[in-house]
Amino acid sequence: MAYRRSALMEERLASNRERILAAARRLIAEGGYREAQIAAVAAEAGMSTGMIYRYFRSKADLFIEVMTAAIARELELLNEIAEGPGTAKARLYAAVESFTRRALTGPNLAYAFIAEPAEPEVDIARIRVRQQLGNVFKAILKEGITGGEFPAQDMDASAACIVGAYTEALVGPIAPKGQRVKDQERLIQSICDFCVRAVSQPINPSGKR
Amino acid sequence: MAYRRSALMEERLASNRERILAAARRLIAEGGYREAQIAAVAAEAGMSTGMIYRYFRSKADLFIEVMTAAIARELELLNEIAEGPGTAKARLYAAVESFTRRALTGPNLAYAFIAEPAEPEVDIARIRVRQQLGNVFKAILKEGITGGEFPAQDMDASAACIVGAYTEALVGPIAPKGQRVKDQERLIQSICDFCVRAVSQPINPSGKR
Amino acid sequence: MAYRRSALMEERLASNRERILAAARRLIAEGGYREAQIAAVAAEAGMSTGMIYRYFRSKADLFIEVMTAAIARELELLNEIAEGPGTAKARLYAAVESFTRRALTGPNLAYAFIAEPAEPEVDIARIRVRQQLGNVFKAILKEGITGGEFPAQDMDASAACIVGAYTEALVGPIAPKGQRVKDQERLIQSICDFCVRAVSQPINPSGKR
Amino acid sequence: MAYRRSALMEERLASNRERILAAARRLIAEGGYREAQIAAVAAEAGMSTGMIYRYFRSKADLFIEVMTAAIARELELLNEIAEGPGTAKARLYAAVESFTRRALTGPNLAYAFIAEPAEPEVDIARIRVRQQLGNVFKAILKEGITGGEFPAQDMDASAACIVGAYTEALVGPIAPKGQRVKDQERLIQSICDFCVRAVSQPINPSGKR
């Protein structure tokens, strides 16, 4: 009996935790940080406010985890691509494509991780998350530059630019819902092309330089 | 005399209005939306809270105007560059350079306009502002594509990517204050190069396509 | 006009502050710390909860000031007696009498300063307050011992005992309200006698030693 | 067998009850009333929160019993001394010494019984407990006065003063932990001397009377 209860409980605990995270993620995606008050998250998760605090120490903690969790899977997948086979260009293209496609399909990850969180603690976590994303692209860039695929460039700046580029391009289309698949595919392709071109050697350098 | 008083009044009203906007802009730039409470704005502007409501119907209205005003000058300058002489590439480079340089120098415009404003009404204004910025780059892109400088591409996506790219690249460096001039110049250059390359014809297309 | 408003305001500010302190003191005296919630204090003071925070940073701050203010006047008067003329015995008697008389008459000071405050910050202030009271008696004791009026003794212990003795003796009678003047006078006298005897040379030392 | 099970049960019930009381006493002694939440008590006792409510109707009930139990042993020992042989002075000295010594040694009894308990029901019990303590000293005083050892005095006031005196003198030293035995012995002696002198005939009465 003790075993069964323990098993049941653990399952339930995990389930509750997931439900809270999912509820928070939904609310943030829909209405941003402002709409995701503890009471609203609890209601969305179908439980009392007190329950939230059994799983998360504070509102800030919850939001940090929402962001971290949302991005953790992304990082895993992106790293898989980054460390996989293929040219640097192909991998960069694939990485951007992978992220943008899921962002447009699944729950609104992009928005969650862009959101200005207002709580200082969350801000800190947010910066770290963005840096982690940037690092994936930086790794690809490094190999590409070493291998002669990409010209020499400030890898930190380029990585940040890549993250910013596809993020911004996603935020617009995401906010107003209801996109057709055709448009999405075109958008994803455009973003990927943009990012790959941005780090590649152009035929003739810009007139300015 | 009635006329003169009216003139004085108007001047004073304008002055007050400007002072409020400037105060709000400063506070947002320093501590984000959270730090810019009405009482703080009033104190920073050297007037009472009641005065704020003589010029702005609500906090949201004030912030919309802060953002609009902050970006209005940018749009003016960017449009001047966009409509000026030179190749599309040169103008694109100059436009990005102009924005990023001011963002890194003056009061923190970039942050103000990136900031997730939390008030739904401000969000709407924020999206509009970003679209306006994007339109400037779209215009340059259009001419560049027509003129054969740039390859065919989704101009909306590219414009959004440009805005996102330099915005993201700025947010990181801006948050941790204290940059040396040398670093700033290098950063600006890197961002500009990134954006120009991103919309230009690469020597050989990405392996994926 | 500015002057008049300023004067009016200052008066009002002071009045509000006093009203809050008085309200908190009343509630603490009646029902202890538990009954003195911010909402209750605000209601008792005839204002909104928000007003409290215009004058006190937090609940703990308010309570510290209630205690400090309650005891400040006491310390002043006690010090006057301690530093005044007369034998050490007479001054000790007068000091204890002065405190106990006011405690029995006016607002319930003794209870306020004994109360276990539950907030760590208040606890710290409470210990300091008790030490300050003890210091007054310690000063008298020191002179009395030097002058040969009192036998050698641990002055810290004796001072603490004095404070504890009259405090405890007051708390009991105070809780059940409605004492006759005659009883009060007798009680005050008994307490004073107790304290003076306690630090004086007995005819024959206790059998134990 | 029914009998044996019942016996086991009773033993277990008693054991649980004791464990709860001991846990609550420990927590109160360490961190005061605030730290002794039901969940914490349950954890300290190694059982569930629900179990607490099998033995105590409410938190207040539990705390009343903690206090009562903590003081019951004291009263027993004090009464033994009070009703034992020896002069009134010697017995008074021994009674105060007995209490203070245990207070300084064992779990923090003094603190527990001084603590302002915040729950009205506990307050009432606390006053009763203090009165019971006072009664022990009152009994000794009565015999001492009748026997000519002590001068005539308000026995209620003196008894309360005694309780207050050693209580207060203990609270200070207890809070900052880590006393050396030597200091403790000196402190105990000082307190006992103070209390005995306080009810004894001084060589020359205070100047005031």
Place this chain on the structure above:
DNA sequence: CATGAATGAGGCTTCATTCAT
């Protein structure tokens, strides 16, 4: 009987907005 997850009322604090002076 025993557990501890779950509840939800209640407390503290903040801040946009109003209005008497």
Place this chain on the structure above:
DNA sequence: GATGAATGAAGCCTCATTCAT
């Protein structure tokens, strides 16, 4: 017109108590 004191709704968090398992 100008002030800033005053309001009070609303948000976060705690914890005594209950009840399904």
